[in-house]
Every structure is written in C-alpha cells, then in structure tokens.
Amino acid sequence: xxxxxxxxxxxxxxxxxxxxxxxxxxxxxxxxxxxxxxxxxxxxxxxxxxxxxxxxxxxxxxxxxxxxxxxxxxxxxxxxxxxxxxxxxxxxxxxxxxxxxxxxxxxxxxxxxxxxxxxxxxxxxxxxxxxxxxxxxxxxxxxxxxxxxxxxxxxxxxxxxxxxxxxxxxxxxxxxxxxxxxxxxxxxxxxxxxxxxxxxxxxxxxxxxxxxxxxxxxxxxxxxxxxxxxxxxxxxxxxxxxxxxxxxxxxxxxxxxxxxxxxxxxxxxxxxxxxxxxxxxxxxxxxxxxxxx
Amino acid sequence: xxxxxxxxxxxxxxxxxxxxxxxxxxxxxxxxxxxxxxxxxxxxxxxxxxxxxxxxxxxxxxxxxxxxxxxxxxxxxxxxxxxxxxxxxxxxxxxxxxxxxxxxxxxxxxxxxxxxxxxxxxxxxxxxxxxxxxxxxxxxxxxxxxxxxxxxxxxxxxxxxxxxxxxxxxxxxxxxxxxxxxxxxxxxxxxxxxxxxxxxxxxxxxxxxxxxxxxxxxxxxxxxxxxxxxxxxxxxxxxxx
Numbered sequence: 001x002x003x004x005x006x007x008x009x010x011x012x013x014x015x016x017x018x019x020x021x022x023x024x025x026x027x028x029x030x031x032x033x034x035x036x037x038x039x040x041x042x043x044x045x046x047x048x049x050x051x052x053x054x055x056x057x058x059x060x061x062x063x064x065x066x067x068x069x070x071x072x073x074x075x076x077x078x079x080x081x082x083x084x085x086x087x088x089x090x091x092x093x094x095x096x097x098x099x100x101x102x103x104x105x106x107x108x109x110x111x112x113x114x115x116x117x118x119x120x121x122x123x124x125x126x127x128x129x130x131x132x133x134x135x136x137x138x139x140x141x142x143x144x145x146x147x148x149x150x151x152x153x154x155x156x157x158x159x160x161x162x163x164x165x166x167x168x169x170x171x172x173x174x175x176x177x178x179x180x181x182x183x184x185x186x187x188x189x190x191x192x193x194x195x196x197x198x199x200x201x202x203x204x205x206x207x208x209x210x211x212x213x214x215x216x217x218x219x220x221x222x223x224x225x226x227x228x229x230x231x232x233x234x235x236x237x238x239x240x241x242x243x244x245x246x247x248x249x250x251x252x253x254x255x256x257x258x259x260x261x262x263x264x265x266x267x268x269x270x271x272x273x274x275x276x277x278x279x280x281x282x283x284x285x286x287x288x289x290x291x292x293x
Numbered sequence: 294x295x296x297x298x299x300x301x302x303x304x305x306x307x308x309x310x311x312x313x314x315x316x317x318x319x320x321x322x323x324x325x326x327x328x329x330x331x332x333x334x335x336x337x338x339x340x341x342x343x344x345x346x347x348x349x350x351x352x353x354x355x356x357x358x359x360x361x362x363x364x365x366x367x368x369x370x371x372x373x374x375x376x377x378x379x380x381x382x383x384x385x386x387x388x389x390x391x392x393x394x395x396x397x398x399x400x401x402x403x404x405x406x407x408x409x410x411x412x413x414x415x416x417x418x419x420x421x422x423x424x425x426x427x428x429x430x431x432x433x434x435x436x437x438x439x440x441x442x443x444x445x446x447x448x449x450x451x452x453x454x455x456x457x458x459x460x461x462x463x464x465x466x467x468x469x470x471x472x473x474x475x476x477x478x479x480x481x482x483x484x485x486x487x488x489x490x491x492x493x494x495x496x497x498x499x500x501x502x503x504x505x506x507x508x509x510x511x512x513x514x515x516x517x518x519x520x521x522x523x524x525x526x527x528x529x530x531x532x533x534x
Contacts (some may be wrong), residue, residue, distance in 0.1 A: 168394075179447075181401060
C-alpha cells in the first residue's frame with residue numbers, strides 16, 4: 001500500500017509536468033485554434049537559457065525567473081514574426097509552420113548548447129517527508145503544488161481580469177471582438193507569450209529528471225498532447241486533470257502490469273488519446289460546439 | 294455632393310473587393326449626424342461589403358470619412374475606437390461567453406467602469422430575457438435575443454455611429470418587427486446616427502430618414518426614405534407590392 005501511494009504521488013508529479021505543457025498547448029489552441037508543435041522546443045530553449053544563467057553563477061531561482069521572462073518574449077516574438085503571417089489563412093498551414101519551427105529551434109538549440117545531455121539542478125530539496133507512515137519525495141509534492149498554484153492563477157486571470165475577458169473573447173470570435181475595439185493581434189501575442197512561459201516552467205521542472213538536451217521535451221509533448229485532447233482542448237482545468245490521470249495511470253501501469261514496465265509506459269497516453277477521440281472527441285471537460293441560427 | 298458639415302459619415306467612390314474580384318464599384322453614400330440611412334438591395338448587391346469596408350474588415354480605396362476625417366486604411370479595432378459600432382451579419386455573438394460578458398466586451402474600451410455596470414443593468418431591466426440569463430452562455434439565447442444582445446453590446450461602447458447589418462436575418466417576422474421597434478425607440482431617445490443594411494425594406498424605411506438602393510456594387514437609387522418608399526420600382530422589388 002505504502003508503495004502504491006508513493007507511485008500515485010510520483011504520478012501526480014509527472015502529470016503536473018505534462019499538465020504545464022498541456023496548459024501551454026491549450027492556451028495557444030484557445031487563442032488561435034491550432035496546435036503549436038513547437039511548444040516543447042520553445043520550452044527547451046527557455047530551459048537552456050535558465051541553465052546558462054545558472055552556470056554563469058546566478059542563483060537557480062533567479063535563473064528560472066529570467067528564463068520564464070525570456071520565454072514570454074520568445075513566445076510573443078514567435079507569434080508576431082512567424083505565426084501572424086499565417087493567421088486568417090488555412091489553419092493547416094500555420095500548424096505546418098509550427099512543425100518547421102520545431103525543427104528550426106531543435107537545430108538552433110543544438111548548435112548553441114550542443115547535443116550532449118547536461119545535468120540540471122532541481123528547484124526543490126531532494127529530501128522526503130513522512131505523512132501517515134507513507135514516505136513522500138519533496139520534489140514530487142512541490143512539483144504538484146507548483147502546478148496547482150499555476151492553475152489557480154490562470155483561472156483567476158481568465159475569469160477575473162479584463163485581460164482574461166479579452167483573451168476569451170478573441171478565442172471565441174476574433175473578428176467580432178475586433179469590432180468592439182479589441183486589438184486582436186496584440187491579444188494573440190499575449191496568448192503565445194503566456195503559453196511559452198508555461199512551457200518554460202514545464203522545462204525547468206522536468207530537466208532535473210531527464211537531463212537537459214534538445215530532445216528533452218519530445219516525449220513530454222506526446223503526454224501533454226494526450227492530456228490536452230483528453231481534457232478537451234479548450235479547457236485549462238480539463239488539461240490539468242487529464243494530465244494527472246495520465247501521470248498516475250502510467251506510473252501504476254508501469255509498476256504493476258508486468259508487461260508494461262518502463263518501456264511501454266509511453267503507450268498509456270497514446271491509448272488514452274485513441275479511446276477519447278473515438279468516444280468523446282470534445283474531451284472530458286471540453287464543450288461540444290453548438291451552433292444556433 | 295459637397296462635403297457637408299452635418300454628415301457624420303461620408304463615402305465617396307469606395308471600391309473594394311476580395312482578392313481580385315471587385316464587389317464595390319464606386320459607392321458614394323452619406324449618413325447625417327443624428328440621422329438614419331437605410332441601405333437596401335438584393336442579396337449580393339454589396340450592402341454587407343459596404344459596411345465591412347467602413348469598419349476596415351476589407352481593404353478599400355476611395356474616401357471613407359468620419360466627421361470629415363479619412364478613416365480608410367484603419368484596422369477594425371481602430372475604427373471601433375473612433376466611435377463606430379458595427380453589428381455584423383450573423384450578430385457576432387461571443388457564444389461561449391456569458392450574456393453579461395458579451396456586454397462587458399462591448400464596453401471594453403471605456404474607462405468609466407461604474408457607468409458600464411449601470412448601463413448593463415439598464416439593459417437587463419429593459420430586456421428581461423437578457424437579464425434573467427446574465428450568466429448563461431450567450432450562444433444558448435434565441436436568435437432574436439442574440440440580436441438584441443448584439444445591439445446592446447454595440448451600444449455599450451457609446452458609439453457615435455451604429456452600423457447594423459440585417460438585424461432581421463433569420464428572425465420570424467414578428468420578432469424582426471419587435472427588434473426594429475426597439476432599435477427605433479433607442480434611436481429616437483439617443484439621436485444615434487445609424488447606417489442600416491436590410492433586405493426587408495419596409496422595416497428599414499420606417500426607421501430611416503434617407504435611403505439608398507444598391508445593385509451589383511453600385512448605388513442605383515437614393516433619396517429620402519419617404520420618397521423611396523413611394524417609388525414603384527422599390528415597391529415592386531422590395532416591398533412586395
């Protein structure tokens with residue numbers, strides 16, 4: 001039992017990392033109606049920035065804050081310089097452009113920082129706490145805690161602020177929002193910037209576990225996509241809950257189903273995506289698009 | 294026509310199109326300060342494109358002047374901030390947002406938040422169908438309710454000029470009449486300048502003081518609303534005589 005609870009807590013921690021990247025995907029999807037396949041690589045680039053700053057002697061927390069700030073700029077820049085040229089055109093073109101970006105950023109990070117995996121320090125102390133006889137790893141608890149704080153902040157942003165209202169309006173109907181005087185281009189840029197910042201957070205949370213290299217987020221992107229699809233692409237809360245479900249399921253399956261183990265764990269999100277797309281395409285929390293004339 | 298100081302909106306030889314296909318072939322049109330101009334015509338005559346050109350939703354050439362100042366070339370959000378509110382065809386409802394949020398978006402550019410809240414409450418009193426569902430998703434309202442919401446949302450910006458695109462579209466005749474009655478009442482109370490595009494000519498002519506008829510991207514007829522309502526060709530083509 002003790003072992004199972006630890007597996008579940010670790011599952012929540014892993015799920016929190018998928019969730020952070022899934023939130024980034026959802027933000028972009030809500031704003032522009034497309035999947036940004038370069039989201040993971042933007043996160044990698046931001047994490048490298050944190051790593052460089054930290055290696056230069058800065059305290060880790062300062063490096064992370066700086067990387068998140070750099071990610072805001074990177075995301076805004078990507079929207080302004082690349083994606084905006086495809087807005088209003090066929091959505092598939094823009095998606096292909098994000099795949100091109102993925103390849104480009106992969107090459108850029110590789111040529112700047114190299115392809116050798118680098119150890120990345122954890123933001124959290126590596127100790128354990130004992131709760132009711134169960135030993136829990138502090139990093140796992142802290143990672144989950146960070147994501148909960150992020151979700152609460154995002155919900156507050158979307159539901160309680162003027163900026164959030166404007167972001168939701170543009171996601172709902174950009175043309176119509178412009179007629180009310182909303183600067184759609186700038187709001188999309190803000191959406192992409194926020195998404196990149198979330199990605200940066202996911203990057204610095206996962207890097208201590210998997211080591212930092214340009215392909216670090218590739219697998220995580222699969223999990224995040226699965227979580228976003230499972231939760232409903234337009235639902236931030238759904239994405240996070242789904243990410244936790246995936247993280248916990250994957251961990252339990254890897255531990256207790258002999259055939260799965262570590263090698264086949266990646267199958268869990270794929271199967272989840274497959275089933276959900278067949279049975280409930282709008283996701284667990286997503287809204288079915290209803291049209292009324 | 295010489296530029297008239299009392300015209301809030303003036304279009305001179307406006308041409309616009311989508312890609313290479315030109316759909317407006319030189320449209321000239323005015324709306325008087327405090328007046329209502331009806332823009333009539335068949336499907337595809339270019340009425341909606343005219344409104345879209347004014348709002349900057351399609352690029353155009355010629356002259357589009359608000360208070361004598363050229364606004365052609367501005368983005369839709371910039372035109373909106375100059376005091377032009379546009380209720381697009383299909384109403385532009387923000388479907389996933391609540392009724393109240395739709396109105397808040399309408400007043401987004403205003404700084405007097407308290408007055409915004411007061412105005413929303415006024416509309417909720419005036420239109421109980423909206424008030425009783427303030428927190429419901431706007432996409433769930435009926436067509437007529439969404440049309441009233443769209444008009445109220447446009448008015449939330451305190452516009453100087455309201456562009457209405459086929460407010461009767463998709464509504465039952467009685468509902469359409471009710472919508473027009475309400476718009477007429479609001480117009481008389483506030484003396485708001487309006488440009489109304491409408492296929493149901495009788496409704497629009499009752500509201501307007503001046504009118505123009507469009508045919509294939511040009512203004513074919515213009516005059517006072519009363520004059521046009523008496524013209525045989527208008528009666529036959531648009532009034533069902």
